Amino acid sequence: xxxWHIMVVDDEEVMRESLAAWLREDGYNVDTAVSGNEAIExxxxxxxxxxxxxxxxxxxxxxxxxxxxxxxxxxxxxxxIVTAYATVDTAITAMKEGAQEYIVKPCxxxxxxxxxxxxxxxxxxxxxxxxxxxxxxxQYSFHDILSKSPKMGKIFELVKDIAALRSTVLIxxxxxxxxxxxxxxxxxxxxxxxxxxxxxxxxxxxxxLLESELFGHEKGSFTGASSQRKGKFEMADGGTLFxxxxxxxxxxxxxxxxxxxxxxxxxxxxxxxxxxxxxxVIAAANVDLDRAVREGKFRDDLYYRLNVISIxxxxxxxxxxxxxxxxxxxxxxxxxxxxxxxxxxxxxxLRILLDHEWPGNVRELENAIERxxxxxxxxxxxxxxxxxxxxxxxxxKASWNVPSNITLEEAERHIITATVQRTHGNIxxxxxxxxxxxxxxxxxxxxxxxxxx
Amino acid sequence: MYIATLGDVEEDVVAAVERGLxxxxxxxxxxxxxxxxxxxxxxxxxxxxxxxxxxxQLITHVPGDALSLLGITQKDLFIPMLSFVLGQxxxxxxxxxxxxxxxxxxxxxxxxxxxxxxxxxxxxxxxxVGHTVGLTHCADSGCPMSLSNTVRHVxxxxxxxCASCIVLVEEKTIHMRETGTTLNRAGTRSV
Numbered sequence: 001x002x003x004w005h006i007m008v009v010d011d012e013e014v015m016r017e018s019l020a021a022w023l024r025e026d027g028y029n030v031d032t033a034v035s036g037n038e039a040i041e042x043x044x045x046x047x048x049x050x051x052x053x054x055x056x057x058x059x060x061x062x063x064x065x066x067x068x069x070x071x072x073x074x075x076x077x078x079x080x081i082v083t084a085y086a087t088v089d090t091a092i093t094a095m096k097e098g099a100q101e102y103i104v105k106p107c108x109x110x111x112x113x114x115x116x117x118x119x120x121x122x123x124x125x126x127x128x129x130x131x132x133x134x135x136x137x138x139q140y141s142f143h144d145i146l147s148k149s150p151k152m153g154k155i156f157e158l159v160k161d162i163a164a165l166r167s168t169v170l171i172x173x174x175x176x177x178x179x180x181x182x183x184x185x186x187x188x189x190x191x192x193x194x195x196x197x198x199x200x201x202x203x204x205x206x207x208x209l210l211e212s213e214l215f216g217h218e219k220g221s222f223t224g225a226s227s228q229r230k231g232k233f234e235m236a237d238g239g240t241l242f243x244x245x246x247x248x249x250x251x252x253x254x255x256x257x258x259x260x261x262x263x264x265x266x267x268x269x270x271x272x273x274x275x276x277x278x279x280x281v282i283a284a285a286n287v288d289l290d291r292a293v294r295e296g297k298f299r300d301d302l303y304y305r306l307n308v309i310s311i312x313x314x315x316x317x318x319x320x321x322x323x324x325x326x327x328x329x330x331x332x333x334x335x336x337x338x339x340x341x342x343x344x345x346x347x348x349x350l351r352i353l354l355d356h357e358w359p360g361n362v363r364e365l366e367n368a369i370e371r372x373x374x375x376x377x378x379x380x381x382x383x384x385x386x387x388x389x390x391x392x393x394x395x396x397k398a399s400w401n402v403p404s405n406i407t408l409e410e411a412e413r414h415i416i417t418a419t420v421q422r423t424h425g426n427i428x429x430x431x432x433x434x435x436x437x438x439x440x441x442x443x444x445x446x447x448x449x450x451x452x453x
Numbered sequence: 454m455y456i457a458t459l460g461d462v463e464e465d466v467v468a469a470v471e472r473g474l475x476x477x478x479x480x481x482x483x484x485x486x487x488x489x490x491x492x493x494x495x496x497x498x499x500x501x502x503x504x505x506x507x508x509x510q511l512i513t514h515v516p517g518d519a520l521s522l523l524g525i526t527q528k529d530l531f532i533p534m535l536s537f538v539l540g541q542x543x544x545x546x547x548x549x550x551x552x553x554x555x556x557x558x559x560x561x562x563x564x565x566x567x568x569x570x571x572x573x574x575x576x577x578x579x580x581x582v583g584h585t586v587g588l589t590h591c592a593d594s595g596c597p598m599s600l601s602n603t604v605r606h607v608x609x610x611x612x613x614x615c616a617s618c619i620v621l622v623e624e625k626t627i628h629m630r631e632t633g634t635t636l637n638r639a640g641t642r643s644v
Binding site: 012014015017018019021022024025026027052082105106107108109110112113 | 499503504505506531532533534535536537538541542543544584589590600602603
């Protein structure tokens, strides 16, 4: 009937065995323990769904202490504290320390049946939810990139289409949008997957070092070059070279890079031998390269050479539908990595995550979840855990300069117009932001003659 | 399969239980000579009888050739955790007991209904013996193996096992059954 396991903890044999027998008749797998310590030992090796723990067990730790130890091992376990003599103090202590129920024996059989079936029902739903979430994550996963956004879906399609080509790719997107992940997806989707993927952050190194890093150097070619060294182009031979933050390289390097891209040949620094490589170059920039070209900061010929295939990754605020799926995925991974038992996000916390602007994009979201998990005191991230993320609306309030010589009605008209524009005419969302009901908003729109679109 | 009365129990109930069990299970039903009232299991504080202690005593009376031994008592039974139980059995073990106390209308201050009480006793007997065979509670609310914590539940279910439970009984008792004896859809014996 059920795969769930129940533990009955009581020092009194008749109590322990009769309840166990009664639960077994219902099809549950039931284990028993004569003391709190035995229960804790058994809990170390097995994950029981429900614990019936007697409050008073002479000669050892009591029910509350047993519960606290079990909860450290299994925060998600449902613990029912059983007592023959209820007092308000013990009931409050039990509930405060995390007991699911506090029951006074003897109970009506129907009550216990309902209690157990209610807990099991919730556990079944939780398990189902976890399975569905995993399935969903898989469905929206593309080479470690999670997204259900149509914009990202188009990028995934493009990645598949271009993976087998050798054409240079330019990936543009704000910091933290996952440009390197897309570059890796291109590499590992194509026939170069078995060959090296070599990444270089162009902004991290000064010009001379970057030149040596990219093209390698011969022994003695400059002070400190005590031996010959292969550059990243050579290391990536047959595979992919990922040049991150390409917008930051000097004009000399821009020229060198252009030559390599045109001829697929180069010299090591201080070298006389021309080296030929078969490398696919994927470049990434978090600045608008088109604008950099117009401003004369980036060579137009290099730009056109790089921009054979262009991918623009939308910022997270333009694909908010990805926030829940990404957040849940980070909670799952990071709670495991950090050794914490956090396994969910409350509705309130999710609301805050959805409202945040995420200037640092997915990386910022990941960092925020990590910070929230570290400070989280329960098994679920609550709005308190993510309170450090100031909602967009509040950010605006702090810096809003109230215009002078403006009537209240004019101010109202401006605010309503701006909000409706911001929500692209979504009245429900606009009313929610403004804190008024929809019918009031419709009245105001009519009054001020504001168009929804 | 054996039944035994624990103290005074009306003959019509015992006879009905005997017939009911014989109808549902493919085993012969025999009576053990009456066992004494379960005074040893009396809890003065609760004014009830501990079903766990009754079962312990019953185990010592199980005949060697028995699949199970069902005790029938007029006394109100309990386990420490619960205010009462209508019966109790060892899951896949030989001993089971049913209490007639709460199956009678007069327990609830209602007009006695002998026929109803007897019908309830048969269903509870089939239920507890089912546990001794290894059946757990059935999700089919019409099956006597469904969980019943009140007489309301007992009245809502039938006296004959559902198709799934018949199959389970077949499987769980295959090593005990005599050659050629099987359970049919209605739970009656056919050879």
